[in-house]
Amino acid sequence: MPDTITITDDRTGKSVxxxxxxxxxxxxxxxxxxxxxxxxxxAYLSTAAARSEITYLDGAAGILRYxxxxxxxxxxxxxxxxxxxLLLNGELPNKVELDAWIEDVTLHTFIHxxxxxxxxxxxxxxxHPMGMFISSVAALGTFYDDAKNIHDPQSRHNAIVRLIxxxxxxxxxxxRFSVGLPFNYPDNDLSYPANFLNMMWKIGDYExxxxxxxxxxxxxxxxxDHEQNCGTTAMRVVGxxxxxxxxxxxxxxxxxxxxxxxxxxxxxxxxxxxxxxAENVPAFVESVKNGESRLMGFxxxxxxNYDPRAKIIKEAAHDVFEVTGKxxxxxxxxxxxxxxxxxxxxxxxxxxxxxDFYSGLIYQAMKFPVDMFTVLFxxxxxxxxxxxxxxxxxxxxxxxSRPRQWYxxxxxxxYVPLDQR
Ligand code: SDX
Numbered sequence: 001m002p003d004t005i006t007i008t009d010d011r012t013g014k015s016v017x018x019x020x021x022x023x024x025x026x027x028x029x030x031x032x033x034x035x036x037x038x039x040x041x042x043a044y045l046s047t048a049a050a051r052s053e054i055t056y057l058d059g060a061a062g063i064l065r066y067x068x069x070x071x072x073x074x075x076x077x078x079x080x081x082x083x084x085x086l087l088l089n090g091e092l093p094n095k096v097e098l099d100a101w102i103e104d105v106t107l108h109t110f111i112h113x114x115x116x117x118x119x120x121x122x123x124x125x126x127x128h129p130m131g132m133f134i135s136s137v138a139a140l141g142t143f144y145d146d147a148k149n150i151h152d153p154q155s156r157h158n159a160i161v162r163l164i165x166x167x168x169x170x171x172x173x174x175x176r177f178s179v180g181l182p183f184n185y186p187d188n189d190l191s192y193p194a195n196f197l198n199m200m201w202k203i204g205d206y207e208x209x210x211x212x213x214x215x216x217x218x219x220x221x222x223x224x225d226h227e228q229n230c231g232t233t234a235m236r237v238v239g240x241x242x243x244x245x246x247x248x249x250x251x252x253x254x255x256x257x258x259x260x261x262x263x264x265x266x267x268x269x270x271x272x273x274x275x276x277x278a279e280n281v282p283a284f285v286e287s288v289k290n291g292e293s294r295l296m297g298f299x300x301x302x303x304x305n306y307d308p309r310a311k312i313i314k315e316a317a318h319d320v321f322e323v324t325g326k327x328x329x330x331x332x333x334x335x336x337x338x339x340x341x342x343x344x345x346x347x348x349x350x351x352x353x354x355x356d357f358y359s360g361l362i363y364q365a366m367k368f369p370v371d372m373f374t375v376l377f378x379x380x381x382x383x384x385x386x387x388x389x390x391x392x393x394x395x396x397x398x399x400x401s402r403p404r405q406w407y408x409x410x411x412x413x414x415y416v417p418l419d420q421r
Pocket of ligand 1: 294299
């Protein structure tokens with residue numbers, strides 16, 4: 001059988017046959033049949049919005065690869081900054097390239113003093129750190145006059161390095177502000193994850209525990225990219241109008257903030273806290289099945305199998321708990337997973353634990369407040385957003401994103417004066 005699809009418009013008898021390549025066929029087939037014919041595809045359930053070489057997902061098999069490298073191998077052997085280089089450049093760096101990349105990022109971890117002294121003080125004392133983070137990322141672009149020079153490779157590189165280097169600093173700044181603690185400046189003698197933990201927690205003598213440093217690095221690797229997810233789609237849509245990358249990244253972070261997306265890790269821990277005890281799990285599961293509750297941290301648009309990241313995070317949790325002590329919510333989570341994976345409601349809908357189901361337990365054990373969890377997702381996802389942004393700018397197929405609609409509103413009608421309504 002040929003790898004083609006033939007679409008016939010029965011209204012005209014006109015047919016068009018186009019190739020199917022890797023499960024995708026060009027929408028030009030539809031335009032060829034009738035330029036005023038559109039596919040109705042809310043939430044893009046059946047739409048490939050981009051051609052990408054960055055991340056590969058196989059939802060049925062539970063496979064995730066960055067530039068062809070399996071996520072479990074990268075989590076075991078790599079570091080976040082090495083993975084960031086891979087996502088951006090397509091190849092793992094050699095020693096010289098990696099050292100230069102690390103130095104480039106390290107030298108850009110500081111933020112302008114006006115961000116710390118004036119901008120952040122504009123927030124209310126109990127502002128949610130994710131709201132502060134989104135605003136800070138957008139504001140960051142106002143400090144660089146080359147922010148809009150998106151067609152200049154050096155300006156793009158500058159913005160990419162600044163955003164990767166400064167998002168941990170912004171995140172820590174938002175946290176320290178929210179708890180009324182003095183800001184810690186970056187310590188460029190520390191690794192990327194250690195520097196972040198140091199900025200977050202340092203009061204007096206503070207040493208980053210190597211096991212927590214490594215766990216942070218693994219979590220950053222696992223959250224770095226995930227093809228055309230909601231936040232990355234936002235980055236691509238905003239980037240397609242040729243907005244600056246700081247504004248586009250702020251839009252991506254705003255999309256990530258939603259509880260159905262990156263906000264799920266915060267929602268999972270609140271859900272586990274509300275369940276309160278493993279013996280309450282069966283009753284909670286029933287409330288999910290009758291539509292009263294949603295099992296946060298379960299389900300995925302692509303994975304109809306176990307999210308490979310969830311497996312790795314579940315293993316990493318034990319290393320963290322060795323240092324911090326076990327998170328009491330873990331037993332509830334394990335019971336919830338056990339009950340759900342044996343229940344036809346979840347099995348029939350192919351609902352398995354996703355990246356957010358266990359990550360929050362680690363963050364909480366590491367003493368991160370729950371309202372920082374989505375910020376912890378946004379820090380590493382910044383490189384994924386930027387890799388897709390640059391790929392979009394270099395893709396000759398891409399134009400400004402501007403979908404059409406299925407109009408179901410009223411037909412033409414005349415204005416009715418106020419005294420006649
Ligand atoms: C992330 O896209 C990405 O790659 C995202 C991400 C990334 O790295 O960027 O992987 C990160 O966002 C992970 C997902 C985190 N979100 C959550 O954990 C929130 C809980 N999960 C869901 O709300 C849901 O599963 C989604 C949003 C993740 C996916 O939703 P879909 O693909 O739109 O599926 P759906 O809502 O149409 O659900 C299909 C069925 C429905 O039942 P029926 O109406 O057919 O009876 O499954 C049910 C849903 O009600 N369902 C759930 C459920 N998720 C789906 N029922 C209970 N609990 C859930 N969690």
